[in-house]
Amino acid sequence: MAIGFTLTPEQIQRRDQARAFAQAHLAPLVERVRETADPFEAALLVKPAHEAAVKAGLIKGMIPEFCGGTMGSGIDAAIVTEELAAVMPDFVASLGGVLLALTPVYFGGTPEQMQRFLVPFLADDGAPQAVMALSEPAGTANFAAPAPAEGIRTTAVPDGDEWVISGDKQWSANLGGWDGTGPEFMTVVARTPGGVSLIGVEKAHFTADNLEVLETIDMPGLRGHLTQTIRLKGVRVPKANLIGEEGQGPDLAYLAFTASSAAVGVMATGTMRAAFDIAFRFAKEQTRGGGVPIIAHRPVADLLSEAKGRIEATRLLSWRALDAVASGDGAGLELALHAKVFGSETAVDVIHKLIQVVGVQSYNKAFPLIHHLLNAIAYPIFEGGNISVRRRQLQGILSAEGWDPLSASGLA
Numbered sequence: 258m259a260i261g262f263t264l265t266p267e268q269i270q271r272r273d274q275a276r277a278f279a280q281a282h283l284a285p286l287v288e289r290v291r292e293t294a295d296p297f298e299a300a301l302l303v304k305p306a307h308e309a310a311v312k313a314g315l316i317k318g319m320i321p322e323f324c325g326g327t328m329g330s331g332i333d334a335a336i337v338t339e340e341l342a343a344v345m346p347d348f349v350a351s352l353g354g355v356l357l358a359l360t361p362v363y364f365g366g367t368p369e370q371m372q373r374f375l376v377p378f379l380a381d382d383g384a385p386q387a388v389m390a391l392s393e394p395a396g397t398a399n400f401a402a403p404a405p406a407e408g409i410r411t412t413a414v415p416d417g418d419e420w421v422i423s424g425d426k427q428w429s430a431n432l433g434g435w436d437g438t439g440p441e442f443m444t445v446v447a448r449t450p451g452g453v454s455l456i457g458v459e460k461a462h463f464t465a466d467n468l469e470v471l472e473t474i475d476m477p478g479l480r481g482h483l484t485q486t487i488r489l490k491g492v493r494v495p496k497a498n499l500i501g502e503e504g505q506g507p508d509l510a511y512l513a514f515t516a517s518s519a520a521v522g523v524m525a526t527g528t529m530r531a532a533f534d535i536a537f538r539f540a541k542e543q544t545r546g547g548g549v550p551i552i553a554h555r556p557v558a559d560l561l562s563e564a565k566g567r568i569e570a571t572r573l574l575s576w577r578a579l580d581a582v583a584s585g586d587g588a589g590l591e592l593a594l595h596a597k598v599f600g601s602e603t604a605v606d607v608i609h610k611l612i613q614v615v616g617v618q619s620y621n622k623a624f625p626l627i628h629h630l631l632n633a634i635a636y637p638i639f640e641g642g643n644i645s646v647r648r649r650q651l652q653g654i655l656s657a658e659g660w661d662p663l664s665a666s667g668l669a
């Protein structure tokens with residue numbers, strides 16, 4: 258990594274475009290999504306923003322150039338992610354779902370699969386959805402655990418030239434597609450005779466008989482993100498849809514969850530930044546019956562300045578992590594894990610402190626601050642829970658023979 262902390266003119270342009278996109282297409286939706294009681298209807302309100310994102314090249318921008326996309330550097334991705342997350346992190350979580358599903362194709366797919374699977378995502382219109390269907394209702398943290406543990410329960414049984422996939426999947430964005438007929442592409446994590454494997458399912462393979470939407474989950478935050486439980490009932494796909502080798506599923510899935518790990522740190526930065534703006538404005542403008550704006554009280558100013566410092570720290574760590582992952586730097590995984598764990602837990606804590614700056618007014622749902630906490634609470638427990646998955650991965654890195662604490666900084 259060339260060390261430099263100044264955005265290039267192109268990056269400033271990218272930031273301005275992302276900021277304008279967020280203001281034009283996301284900001285007008287935030288309150289409506291929040292106030293729509295039905296979770297399916299709330300998430301559907303965001304569909305036009307997905308269409309606009311495709312037109313603006315945001316989906317193509319998540320596909321590497323060698324696959325026909327326009328993906329830039331990790332810093333470029335971080336700039337756009339933070340701008341969108343500062344307005345609507347639900348939307349970022351949905352776009353992240355696309356990235357999760359397609360990453361195994363970039364790194365484990367054949368040239369033929371890359372062409373076939375990526376076609377809908379290289380188009381300039383529509384609102385195509387790609388889903389990484391890993392999580393299951395009965396538990397996911399131990400999906401790759403060897404017998405006698407149960408691990409992943411969804412199965413893909415060979416039958417002639419086909420795989421027959423059955424099982425329940427939960428949590429991934431857009432599992433049922435916009436209308437229950439399935440997404441354009443699903444990367445299914447399933448147990449095959451050779452181990453835990455990834456299989457690509459295209460929309461044409463879903464029918465009314467083999468895909469059932471069991472529920473739309475009513476989440477407390479991120480309500481613009483369509484989150485469902487589905488049942489796959491004997492979905493048949495060609496054997497040629499196996500991504501990578503049989504048994505390579507965990508490696509490819511972890512690879513996909515590395516980029517998303519860094520991206521959660523960036524989401525956390527965007528969410529904290531938006532919450533800070535609210536608390537800061539309140540502290541500058543409100544006297545609460547005293548003679549001076551409350552920022553003049555030292556404990557209030559201390560909370561605000563501490564929050565600001567932690568936002569800056571999270572941004573630097575997360576941008577560096579995403580840059581390292583995207584450029585193939587060996588430090589990428591370790592930094593991405595820290596960005597996820599540190600960023601997500603810092604976000605929850607910082608927003609909790611900002612709520613104390615505002616005080617009791619923040620406990621009215623009509624005041625926007627509490628909603629940022631409801632979003633941020635998801636960050637430590639999604640994209641691989643910090644307790645169940647991410648800290649376990651960090652333990653593996655730290656306890657590996659020869660690990661050097663300076664290596665992730667390039668100082669070893």
Ligand SMILES: Cc1cc2nc3c(=O)[nH]c(=O)nc-3n(C[C@H](O)[C@H](O)[C@H](O)COP(=O)(O)OP(=O)(O)OC[C@H]3O[C@@H](n4cnc5c(N)ncnc54)[C@H](O)[C@@H]3O)c2cc1C
Pocket residue numbers: 350354357388389390391392393395396397398399427428429430479482484635638639640641642643644645646649
């Ligand atoms: C908004 C949102 C979007 C999501 N998007 C996707 C997606 O696109 N694709 C997808 O597949 N999933 C997605 N998920 C699910 C998400 O990735 C979860 O992190 C994942 O399902 C694992 O959840 P869990 O850690 O709670 O696992 P669980 O298996 O449910 O574990 C529950 C708890 O048990 C404990 N535990 C279990 N095993 C261990 C262990 N070995 N060591 C230590 N503690 C353990 C931990 O305390 C853990 O919190 C999404 C979730 C949300 C909320």
